[in-house]
Amino acid sequence: MTEHTGPLPRSVYWRRRALAVGGSVVALVLVVWLVALVAGRGDPPPVPAQPSSRPPEPADAPVAAASPATTAPPAPASPSPTLPPGPPPACEDAQLAVAAEVDRPSTPAGQAVRFTIAVSNTGPLPCAKEIGRRVRELVVTGVDGVTRLWSSNDCFVADGSEVRVLRPGERFAYGIQWAGVTSEPGCRKQSRVGAGDYLLTAVVAGRASNPVIFRVT
Secondary structure (H helix, E strand, O other), rough: OOOOOOOOOOOHHHHHHHHHHHHHHHHHHHHHHHHHHHHHOOOOOOOOOOOOOOOOOOOOOOOOOOOOOOOOOOOOOOOOOOOOOOOOOOOOOOHEEEEEEEOOOEOOOOOOOEEEEEEEEEEOOOOEEOOOOHHEEEEEEEOOOOOOEEEOOOOOOOOOOEEEOOOOOOEEEEEEOOEOOOOOOOOOOOOOOEEEEEEEEEOOOOEEEOOOOEEOO
16 A cells, blocks of 8 residues: 655545545446436337227137038838738738747657647738648658658648737747657558657648757657
């Protein structure tokens, strides 16, 4: 630090130096303040934004994408068939179902077997059909389906009329016992059949069933 010179005490010189430094600092602060004030006056005052007279444009509406149809529209229901006035019409051959049934697939020789004729209407409407004893028949043949061995009409009365009104799905069943013997028309000759496989066929009003196989042991 620089040493003081002069006749006055050292403290006087220190005070003078402090006053000089303080005055310089105050002057510097005033200069900076004046410069900032002048620079601020040069900027134009901010102008408030005026509301626009044009109405705002509407926002774009979202467009829904059409999704492809996943299911086809239901088909119109078919009208149910109606029965014409008056008595039911006769059953057509196509709507008459005939079935032959055996109570068990295998029977010891000498024992009786129960056979059944089943008749049903497979059509959509009721119909009338003659299904009496004179138009029903059960036939036993060999496995070749040709060799006739027995018929329910050979030894049983085949008379009588039975006209039935068959409702859709209705089933009529008629059973008979077979003693395991052969027969001929008029029941003139009978003999016991041997062990083996045989076929049973049912016939109603000329309409035959599918043959059913059974066995005699």
